[in-house]
Amino acid sequence: RPEDVDAALAALDETFDIGRDDLERLLCQVELQAMVRSHRTLLCRDIMSRAVISVPENATADEARKQLLDHNIRTLPVVDAEAKLAGAVGLRELMPAAETVKGVMSKVGTAAPETPAMSLLAVLTDGRSHAVVIVDAEQRILGLITQTDLLAAAARLQTADEPPLKAVA
Template sequence: MSTTVGSEQKTGKSSGFRLFRPILAGATLRERLVACLGALAGITLTGLICGWFFGQGPDIPLIVAPMGASAVLLFAVPASPLAQPWPIIGGNTISAFMGVLAAHFIPDPVMAIGVGVSLAIAAMSLTRSLHPPGGAAALTALIGGPAVTSAGFMFPLFPVCVNSVILVSLGVAFHKISRRNYPHVPIPAPVNTHGTADLPAPLRVGFKPEDVDAALVALHETLDIDRADLDRLLRQVELHALVRTQGNLTCGEAMSRDVVTIGLDGSAEGARKLLITHNIRTLPVVDETGRLAGTLGLRELMLQGEVGIAQVMSEAQTAKPDEPVVALASSLTDGRTHAVVVVDGDRRVLGIITQTDLLATLTRLLSAKAFAPSQPIPA
């Protein structure tokens, strides 16, 4: 606590200003502006489309209030598990139905609103459609006034379900145009590419999924993040910490500079000869201008057949010479990539870093740390 207070005194900021700091990790001004634009388009068009198809009038609710809350999740935090299509559509619709059900069977309005919301939470949890605005949808079904009461059991379908479907459809289109990932699909975890029962290399060391589960239990918290995304985030944190603490050595310093390459017009037999003669596993392929086009290995050459090198080469993993060499650890331990090609801004080959190069570099860094000046140097 004293460290925090001292820091605030140095910067001249009051602790009260903490209340106004962003609470979303990774939230930038640009992301917030995009969310505002998305909500503007989504809510406006949802109302217009419903009005176009179903007409307008005091007895016809074109759009229900929970759609505003759904829009916040859909456009501001599209990666949240609570903001995915099924939670929005299913959560709102099921919750509205629970609200109507409570109103139908419980005459006391105070008791009905409590039962309606609690039933909505239970139903959303059971159907894996948990969506916070669903609680508002249940309340709307209970206290929405004559227009909602007259709709009865049709209210969950129109306007709630129809509103939700239209809003999600607009959200998918908007995120596609703005090049955002929605519906959110977590990046697959590393897999063993060798057809054996071993875990992939990145998962054999460090924390394991059960460690994450144990930490969540110890914290007594439910986090609004996909389980796979949380695992990927923590591994990325490990990588950034490694780069920060051991990132002084660059790719340009560690790379091999005398790179064996082959042209796009080369033959499969010539490529095999180069790989075997130089005892290498990755052969960069360059075009007629000398720019990197891809890479070849024995795996690709096994599929060569009658087609040319250009048809079977793989996409090259590349790095810039000023990047920290330890940042290549995730690429070179994915079970498939054996070398990263170091290129300049025009994709001209400057060097190559193999798995052996990375291992030698990490060994050097660990040795340097072990025998740092603060430690006694053995005689």
């Protein structure tokens, strides 16, 4: 937290040629990199959902909206005529009147199956992205990782490192 940065700077009794905000961003990045390094063996392919629902880019906005609502999902990958990832839509993108999803789709984060899963933290906590699409070298969809998938994987890793709780009588 910002007060932790202030306390650390005061304890060092040093002046640095870096602003507190920049230092805070640096420390957050250090924490993220440490988490990725410590959990490098957990790969995207280990936690991705493989049954990915997508729509073609010529699908109507109503068809895409129905898929999102019927499957209770927030991100719907959009594929081109060659079944390659073209973008994604969510309900927010589908709010304006549009005939097809091609006109309203947005860019979507992607990763390879062998990418360390924890490296997706920055994308999935940016306040905008709800999922990362896992693709092969030809941009064909192999899977999808949501914020919930990554959080569940992190929780499993955390509890695997801790001793089991003892029952209290």
